Amino acid sequence: MKNKQWISAGLLLLVLGFSLTSWFCANKESKISKKVNVSSRFHPEEVSLSFDSTLVTSFYAKYPKLVLYQKQAVDLYRKNQYTYLWYDKKGRKETAEVIYNKMNNLFEDGVSAKVPYKEIVDGLFSKTGTKPNVEVELFLTNYYFYYTNKVLRGIDSTKVEELGWYLPRKKMAYSQYLDSILVDPKLMDNKAQLIGQYYKLKTVLQRYRTIEKNGGWETIAVPTDFKQLKPGDSSDLVVQIRKRLFLTNDIATDSKSKVYDEALQQAVLTYKKRNGFSEDTIILPKHIDEMNVPISDRIKTIMVNMERCRWISTDLTKAKEFIVVNIPSYRLTYFKEGKVALVSNVVVGTALNETVIFSGMMSYIVFSPYWNVPKSIRDKEILPAIKKNKNYLAQHNMEWNGSNIRQKPGPNNSLGLVKFLFPNSNNIYLHDTPAKNLFSQEKRAFSHGCIRVQKPKELANLILQDDPNWTPEKIEAAMNGGKEKWYTLKNKIPVYIGYFTAWVDDDGLVNFHKDVYGRDNALANLLLEE
Secondary structure (H helix, E strand, C coil): CHHHHHHHHHHHHHHHHHHHHHHHHHHHHHHHHHHHHHHHCCCHHHCCCECCCHHHHHHHHHCHHHHHHHHHHHHHHHHCCCECCCEECCEECHHHHHHHHHHHCHHHHCCCCCCCCHHHHHHHHHHCCCCCCHHHHHHHHHHHHHHHHHHHHCCCHHHHHHCCECCCCCCCCHHHHHHHHHHCHHHHHCCCCCCHHHHHHHHHHHHHHHHHHCCCCCCCCCCCCCCCECCCCECHHHHHHHHHHHHCCCCCCCCCCCECCHHHHHHHHHHHHHCCCCCCCCECHHHHHHHCCCHHHHHHHHHHHHHHHHCCCHHHHHCCEEEEEECCCCEEEEEECCEEEEEEEEEEECCCCCCCECEEEEEEEEECCCEECCHHHHHHHHHHHHHHCCCHHHHCCEEEECCEEEECCCCCCCCCCEEEECCCCCCCCEECCCCHHHHHCCCCEEECCCEEECCHHHHHHHHCCCCCCCCHHHHHHHHCCCCCEEEEEEEEEEEEEECCCEEECCCCCEEECCCCCCCHHHHHHHHHHC
């Protein structure tokens, strides 16, 4: 009996021992397994958030296409003592994903340049996970500067001036901007970084690319004997025009009717307005030629003008009042207290006497002005005329003023009855003109470089509206006084002479105007080089 009890007790201990051993081994294996799993994951508290500064130099040796941004990157990391900017203790920051996505969608901002080393970064982004990686870190920093350079700043100012653009460029400290973005990634989508026109064009760009993706528009086939279409006419050509204008939202529906009806008339008026034509309902070959401009060309024009928007300071629209002259649209717009106070047609310089793209501060109004004939006009035009006709000066109300020639004040003076001066080395100003008929022309590049204004009296009245020294009656009298009178403005007014061949108006319509000085292609080629 005792032997049986001893055997039973031994068996129990053996079983318990095996069980305890099994539990201990299993528990030990579990701990080992857990330890292995933990060590394979990113352990924030065990990772340094700074890196070796010498890795920056080796990065640019490996990726020389990004060397343009080396100085900015080095300055940035020195300031931050070579700590990771795109990682924190939790891993890769949200801002890193934002920058990466922006680089994947640069085409939405009208940037066609190929992003350097994009395939390499794609691979790194997918393989390295959230653990800090110096190469990914430096790529993100360089891509940030690449993005701000391409999308926010635009091409180099020296190249811009070579294109004849002398408007002041906007200034922005993009390293400081990065400090803000790292705190709040949503600032990357802040539409205050560029002028509002940029974002309007960006929306249009997406719409036109969608049209292009869906096949674009067909070329309208015009019969060789075609002269015009007028309301009420019936033709297969009408069907094609209606379809074309439906694609660009000039008409709401495509009825496919052959009759040039009321709905199409309204569409034609809209189309002509936004393409710089005289607003009537007669359709001529030149109007169809414009409709046949390929959509790829329209997209290029939009991208070119988005680039020009990058150069404009957002401070421009913050001014209490300012004047903008857009050369391709032959139009002056006077903004006052954030609203359009006046729109006036203008005449600008010919292709041989281009109006310069620059800005100045309007400081003086001159009533009943003399016209001091420029030396070039005197030598090339007036002196030869005097040789042919000794009475030329008297017949044109001109006189010698020392060795120079000037035209006396009066209704036939080439400057009209008033001029507006914003002193500049280009000797360009705004002025009235006796040649009023020129304002009815669609193309108004006729001057020697100065800008003739269709509504000079209205402009003078608005400028002097808040000046107690002037009333509309006094302005009228000064303009017709026959004696030159200078007046210094109490508040100088910024004047911007720009060059935009595409823009979106207040009605949301995209406008396209002829590239009067042939500048779009040169800029487009620069953008492709970039």
